[in-house]
Amino acid sequence: MSWQVLASPELLVLAAAALTAVLLVLASALKLYASVGKGKCTSSADMRGKVVVVTGANSGIGKETALELAKRGAKVIMACRNMETAEKAREEIARTSGNQQVVVRQLDLSSMQSVRGFAEALRRSEQRLDVLVHNAGYANTFSKQVTGEGLEVTMATNQHGPFLLTHLLIDLLKSSAPSRIVVVASELYRLAGLDVANLNPVRGLPAYLYYVSKHANIVFALELARRLQNTGVTVNCLHPGMIDSSIWRNVPFPLNLPVKAIAKGFFKTPKEGAQTTIHLAVSEELEGVTGKYFMDCKEHQLSDAVKDPNKGKKFWEESELLVKLKEDDPHI
Missing domain, CATH: 1.20.5 (Single alpha-helices involved in coiled-coils or other helix-helix interfaces)
Incomplete structure (x- = not known):
């Protein structure tokens, strides 16, 4: 032929x-x-009288989380870096939910100075804090970025900032017990290891550091849960699923074209992706449940790599040094 x-x-x-x-x-x-398997929060819990902080609440699953909690009557504090975008989101959330107790506060989690300023203002304005949702996430693909404080931006935004913020707000959470801390992590943690002796990898590959930060999120959540046993403050973490959200905006051209096509065609919508976060924040069945990992509103198994208490303890000690925790700061 x-x-x-x-x-x-x-x-x-x-x-x-x-x-x-x-x-x-x-x-x-x-x-x-x-x-x-797209889990859906089925709880009808009323959140009136509760105060909730959601980081990164101006878009994506953070915005959907803030909207749902506002619909349930909570006072929602949107902790956001971009104030212009956040104000537009706040107006939409308040209008849609019919809840005017939606407040925007500036917070750049990559800056420890900004974290301290946010926490100080919150402690002055609020008498209680019932739920702290660590949702904000940053993914950098190729360019290496270091903050003015010498911190690698991805790790600072996704882990170091939340670590310091938790310390600075822990007394408010304890006095409001039973209260909850929700950490949005990712199954992508399985693609990376965590060098506890180098939690500020300024020379690391930026795209890979997103996976490292998600691994760190889970180690952080589990160690935090151990340290807060019997305080009335519970800590759980979750994988929201692969989401069609703005986190993919940093993928450069032309790689962004197939990524966007895949995201639009096959990933969860932000509303679908927010369901597990909402479940951990409100569901009555999770009262007293702590130190667990969830996916699609169900408990999910973790790898042994993130569960080692010795690793968690070392991670904690190194993190305290990295964020320059002060003697008169609340310690956990």
Whole structure:
């Protein structure tokens, strides 16, 4: 059989049709897989009289979380870096929920100075704090960035800032007990290790450091839960799923094109992705439950790599030094 026969227009059309059919089947299978197991918070818990802080609440799953908690009557404090975007989100949340107790406060988690300023203002304005949701996340793909305080930006935003913020607000959480801390982590933690002797990897590959930060989130949450036993403050972490959100905006052209296409076609919507966070923040069935990891509103198993108490203790000690925790700061 000659090459001309193999490459005839008729055969090329048939091959293209077959390939298209295969791709359509694969796409349908992926879509079906993505739709199965999407957990939904079924709790109808009333949050009136409660005060909630949600970091990164101006977009994505943070915004959806803030909206749902506002609908339930909570006073929602949106802790956001971009005030212009946050104010627009606040107006939308207040209008949609009918709850005017939605407040925007500036917080740049990559800056420990900003974290301290936010915490001080919150302690002055609020008498209680019932739920602290560590939701804000940053993903940098290629360019290395270091803050003016010498911290690698991805790790500072996703882990060091939340670590310091938790310390500075812990007394308020304890006095409001039973209260909750919710840490939005990710299954992507399985793709990375955590060097507790180098929690500020300024020379690391930026894209990989997002995975490292998610690994650190879980080690942090588990150690925090151990340290807060019998205080009335519970700590749980979660994987929200792969979300079609603004976190993919830092993927450069042309890689952003297929990423966006995949996200739009197969990832969860922000509303779907927020369900597990909401579940951990409000569900009555989780009263007293602490030190657990959830996915699709159900408890999920963790790898041994994040569960080692010795690793958690060392991580904690190094983190205190890294964020420059002061003697007169609350310690956990």
